[in-house]
Amino acid sequence: MTVKADMGRKYRAYPTPEQDENLTSWGHHARALWNLALEHRLMIGRKHDGVSWVWSAEQCLLLTELRNDPDESVNWIRDLPATAGQQVLRRLDEAFKNWANPNHRARRPLFKCRSSPVSIPFPGQKVRTRKLNRHWAEVYIPKLGWIRFRLSRALGGELRSCTLVRDGLGWHVSFGVHVGTTTTEPNGKPGCGVDFGVKVSAWVSTELSPRMMPPSLTTGEQRRLKVLERRKARQITYAKKHNGGRYSNRLRKTIARISAIRARQARRRLDFTHKLTTDLAKNHGFVGIEDLPVLNMVKSATGTAAEPGSGVRRKAALNQGIYDNTPGERRRQLNYKTLLYGSQLRPVPPHGTSQTCPECGERDARSRVGCGREFACVHCGHTDHADRTASIEIEARARRMGGTVIKSTRSVRKDARGRSTGTRLRAAPDADIA
Structure with a gap:
């Protein structure tokens, strides 16, 4: 073998x-x-x-x-x-x-x-x-x-x-x-749901404040990177016009300086990602995340020459923010770290997590006020940060995926077909039996 x-x-x-x-x-x-x-x-x-x-x-x-x-x-x-x-x-x-x-x-x-x-x-x-x-x-x-x-x-x-x-x-x-790693026994700790975003790097459902990734580039590095990118563009244009496309030594030095800044940025981003995923896997019994199609999320909006896209620069900035927060790398790390620390990774359907009220359980797009980060339920009046609301809903869906025995302390409203339309049932932290 x-x-x-x-x-x-x-x-x-x-x-x-x-x-x-x-x-x-x-x-x-x-x-x-x-x-x-x-x-x-x-x-x-x-x-x-x-x-x-x-x-x-x-x-x-x-x-x-x-x-x-x-x-x-x-x-x-x-x-x-x-x-x-x-x-x-x-x-x-x-x-x-x-x-x-x-x-x-x-x-x-x-x-x-x-x-x-x-x-x-x-x-x-x-x-x-x-x-x-x-x-x-x-x-x-x-x-x-x-x-x-x-x-x-x-x-x-x-x-x-x-x-x-x-x-x-x-x-x-x-x-x-x-090293002969084996699956660790369940740690028996309470689970959580995590909402990964762009403005807010990560919001854990059991916490009252978000976890923000420090800027991956300082102000000076951002300014220096912009100068180097412009210099590179000028040097490439000159090379195509006068050198037959051959790169000069000065152009190669410019590219090397840009690569050094990008590599430093990638290290800082990876450092935050490792610390975040290790803490989540070590201190929770399960970690619920959204099953996001990242490749579809970062598709370009440029369109074609016949049908050019709209909001191209805005979509490009959004794509850059998604890449900077590395949702795919976070999921990859959680995949193996949860096995090491006796927890579980539970991806859940991402649809409507930030539109579902954690108090009354109603999902309504009108509860999201404008395009900001505020959530205001139009049914019960509950208000909260939209990302925290999403993390709570992610945790609830992760519990249902894991076979949690759910108990409710309040009555549940039902429609004419007998389906629940009201309170989202809550479970005690130690009720997970998966």
Whole structure:
């Protein structure tokens, strides 16, 4: 039985200048191999009308033939370590399997452009690590030697995979390790509902105030980013007019400075997301969230040339706010953290959560006053923040999903068919039996 990685570890790596040059070259070679293998698979699929595909087992044989070919045009394939090339093809297998899985949200595998993140994967059997002291360690990479990395935490398991990635701030090494995690027993704590938003990052139903994500960029960084973006646009225009589209060194420096700011922004965003999801999973018996179709929510409003869209700039700003709050990443983290801390993740239908009154249970669009964050029930007069109202309704739907025994202390109004139209039934925090 193959032992697979069940946890990830990421560290900051510090290669030497020579190693940095080789890793950058390998990253572009791995990207070219991905594109070549993807085009080959799509060609086979078109030839057989999508009935038959080619997988990594066949493509690894072709990769070996190319590496043995004396033609100088394939020197780049010989330069890339064979194990890294094989790992690229296996990852392409995973991308196609996720695309074919109806229960997975992945789309069709795409070609990688030059601006894509530089990444070189290796199987865990071909690398090894050694600890230098309390704060530093090294990883051995085939054809490259030992690379130092900052040992910010212990590996804590059996090494199964290794990936070197470069962003705007430098190189990082990510390890997939097997630690033998098992599902933890239910922690017995009360559950909650969480409403993720744009203006309000997260509102937990058991709290009276929202959790706001700190600005991911300072005022100075926002101003500097705007200057750099404008400079980049001017330099690209000049390159297209006078250099045949070739990027100058100044343009590359501008792009590198923008990447550094974006990478710093992504780190801050990820730090808040990890702290939020860890706290939710650790201190609650279940976490109810909205089952949001994020890909549909961030579709562009530009339209076509014949039928241009309306409110394009406003929709673009909304999309940027949605991406900045990373609802998909929060859900991904909650998926595995709830298993670690003995809680459950319960996605609920998102329709009308902020229009349902937590007091009388009536859902009415008129209860949302204007486009603001105020909720005022037109039936019972209850007022509250719209996001807190939504979080309470999310918790109620999550309880019903989990098989909660619901008890009510008040009578429930019913219509002519005997259906409840009034009070939303409440349950005690310890009444959940799922």
